[in-house]
Amino acid sequence: MAFFYKNEHISCTNYAEGFSKIFSLMEISEGTVVERRHLDTTFLVIVLEGDIEVRYGIDKHFSPRPGYMFLLPKNEQVTTYAQKSATLLLCSFVSDLKLCSRFSIQQLSYCVLGNIIQSPYCLKLDIRIQRFLPLLISCLKEGLGCVHYHQIKRDELFLYLRAGYTKKELALFFYPILGKDMEFKDFILMNSRTLFDVKEFAVRANMSLSTFNRRFKETFNDTAKNWLLLRKQEFVEHDITLSNLTFNEIAEKYSFSSTSYLVTFCKKYFGKTPNELRKEALEKEIE
Numbered sequence: 001m002a003f004f005y006k007n008e009h010i011s012c013t014n015y016a017e018g019f020s021k022i023f024s025l026m027e028i029s030e031g032t033v034v035e036r037r038h039l040d041t042t043f044l045v046i047v048l049e050g051d052i053e054v055r056y057g058i059d060k061h062f063s064p065r066p067g068y069m070f071l072l073p074k075n076e077q078v079t080t081y082a083q084k085s086a087t088l089l090l091c092s093f094v095s096d097l098k099l100c101s102r103f104s105i106q107q108l109s110y111c112v113l114g115n116i117i118q119s120p121y122c123l124k125l126d127i128r129i130q131r132f133l134p135l136l137i138s139c140l141k142e143g144l145g146c147v148h149y150h151q152i153k154r155d156e157l158f159l160y161l162r163a164g165y166t167k168k169e170l171a172l173f174f175y176p177i178l179g180k181d182m183e184f185k186d187f188i189l190m191n192s193r194t195l196f197d198v199k200e201f202a203v204r205a206n207m208s209l210s211t212f213n214r215r216f217k218e219t220f221n222d223t224a225k226n227w228l229l230l231r232k233q234e235f236v237e238h239d240i241t242l243s244n245l246t247f248n249e250i251a252e253k254y255s256f257s258s259t260s261y262l263v264t265f266c267k268k269y270f271g272k273t274p275n276e277l278r279k280e281a282l283e284k285e286i287e
Helices: 006-011 105-112 127-142 147-164 167-177 182-191 198-204 209-220 224-242 247-253 259-270 274-286
Strands: 023-028 033-035 042-056 060-062 068-072 078-093 098-100
Touching: 023 127, 023 147, 042 127, 068 167, 078 127, 078 147, 098 147, 105 167, 127 147, 182 198, 182 209, 198 209, 198 224, 209 224, 224 247, 224 259, 224 274, 247 259, 247 274, 259 274
Parallel strands: none
Antiparallel strands: 023 078, 033 078, 042 060, 042 068, 042 078
């Protein structure tokens, strides 16, 4: 298919490149681990082909199949491992986006009252979206990066979501970004990689400790102390197994007074020393 006057498109002020595009294609070669970038953006991810495992939290993972889509909320640290070479289509958006001119994503909140979603909810692509994708992908590969084109195609995609799925299905899918207190939730997620003390968090939020704990419980359905401890475990394990940081650097990063306290922490929560965790991770990569 011909793409005329490409240089004029590229030189236009409305031409977006890389991750500034709303839609992006991501190719992951077999055996490769990709760590998420752009934590400040929420992505709808469509698995076009391949075999991937998405890892997050403490020993949590799921494997969305080709023909399915899942949500990657902003501030969610994940890694993606390609068991077979994979192609993903990423669509960035904000949580207050409308599914159509009369219905916003946040209006789905009432559909999941009382439900606790423990893992990402994958949606199978319906026939409308399956037919929508080929031309979009072709245009992306040709380099059609006009911001207006991307916005129009995102609106079209979200209209198909509104038309092709029940409100309950959409509520389960968008659950991680639903809620009346998104500003507070975003504040917690944005700072949870550097703050692990509840009192310090409350001070930073300019709240009394009791108010902070109450709002935290209402927003995350867990106590702040337990939730922050789980995040600390997650980030420490991530840096030990997937980064090149020394154990001393990791201890300093997470405010352990010495590496011996890091060792004690790992033995308590993982049953292994940092050295054993890193060694096991390296052995898995070799396999």
